[in-house]
Amino acid sequence: MQGIAALQPYVIAVFLAWAGLAKLSSRGHPDKTALARLVGPARAVPALRLVALAELAVAGVLVLPPxxxxxxxAAAALSAGFVGYLVYARVNAxxxxxxxxxxxxTPLNRRAFLRAGLLLAMSVAAVWAGPLRVSAWLAGLGVAEVAVLLGLSAELDRYWLTPLRRLIVRIRKPLAMAPGGFPPPLEASLRQLYRSPAYCSVSRWLSSDVQDAWDEDGSRYVSYAVGGRTAVFAIPLWETDPSLVRVAVVDEPEMAADRAP
Known part of the structure; x- marks a missing residue:
C-alpha cells in the first residue's frame, strides 16, 4: 500500500499539468462552460487561467521531493473543489x-464525475505518500491510472473513441444483412452502383434514369437506356464492394424476351 500511495503524486501531477496546459493553450471562449455561470461571462477567462495556474503549481510541488x-x-483540496464544481454545474447549468x-x-456527463472522484481518491492516498521505489508493477499501475483518467475525459473522444467506433462499424457492418433477410433498399444499391467502375465506364452514354429494377439469385439488376439499347447492372445484394458490380449492354428486344413470363 505504501508503494501505491507513493505513486499517486506523480500520476496526479501528470494529469494536473496536462489539464493546466490545456486550459492555458485553449483558444476557445468558455462562455458555454459552467464556469461562466459561476463567476460571470466577463470573468470566465481569468478564472480559467487562475485554475490552470493552481493546477500547474500543485503538479509542481507533487513531483518535487521531499x-x-x-x-x-493541497491536491485533495483541489480535487474536492473539482467535485463541488461539478455538482454545482449539474444543478445550475x-x-x-x-x-x-x-x-x-463537451457535455457534463457521468464520466466527468468518475474522473473527479478518482482524482480525489488518488489525492487522499497521496497524503501518506513516501519515497517512491520504482518497480515494474508500479510503473504498469501508473500507466493504467493515467490511461483511465484520459479514458474518462470526454474532451479526448475525438482522438480515440470516435475513430475506434468508426473502425468497429467498418468491420462489423451493422447495416449489412445476411442472405435470406430483407434486401437493402434500392437507394443503398444505387449508391454502391454510382461508385463502381462498371457504372463509370458507361455513364457517359446513359440516356435515362433507372428504368427497371428487380432482385434475382442474390443480385439486384438495374436497367438504364443507352440510346436504342439497354444497360443492365448486376449489383450484389449482400456485398458492399463497388468493384463487384457488373454491367452488360443488350438490345431491347432481347431484354424484353428475357423478362417475358
Missing amino acids: HEVWEGT PASSCGCLGSHA
Whole structure:
C-alpha cells in the first residue's frame, strides 16, 4: 500500500499539468462552460487561467521531493473543489460543459464525475505518500491510472473513441444483412452502383434514369437506356464492394424476351 500511495503524486501531477496546459493553450471562449455561470461571462477567462495556474503549481510541488503531507492535502483540496464544481454545474447549468480541459464544448456527463472522484481518491492516498521505489508493477499501475483518467475525459473522444467506433462499424457492418433477410433498399444499391467502375465506364452514354429494377439469385439488376439499347447492372445484394458490380449492354428486344413470363 505504501508503494501505491507513493505513486499517486506523480500520476496526479501528470494529469494536473496536462489539464493546466490545456486550459492555458485553449483558444476557445468558455462562455458555454459552467464556469461562466459561476463567476460571470466577463470573468470566465481569468478564472480559467487562475485554475490552470493552481493546477500547474500543485503538479509542481507533487513531483518535487521531499513529499510532505501538505502537498497531498493541497491536491485533495483541489480535487474536492473539482467535485463541488461539478455538482454545482449539474444543478445550475446541466446543459453546459465543465471546461475541465479548456473550453472544449463537451457535455457534463457521468464520466466527468468518475474522473473527479478518482482524482480525489488518488489525492487522499497521496497524503501518506513516501519515497517512491520504482518497480515494474508500479510503473504498469501508473500507466493504467493515467490511461483511465484520459479514458474518462470526454474532451479526448475525438482522438480515440470516435475513430475506434468508426473502425468497429467498418468491420462489423451493422447495416449489412445476411442472405435470406430483407434486401437493402434500392437507394443503398444505387449508391454502391454510382461508385463502381462498371457504372463509370458507361455513364457517359446513359440516356435515362433507372428504368427497371428487380432482385434475382442474390443480385439486384438495374436497367438504364443507352440510346436504342439497354444497360443492365448486376449489383450484389449482400456485398458492399463497388468493384463487384457488373454491367452488360443488350438490345431491347432481347431484354424484353428475357423478362417475358
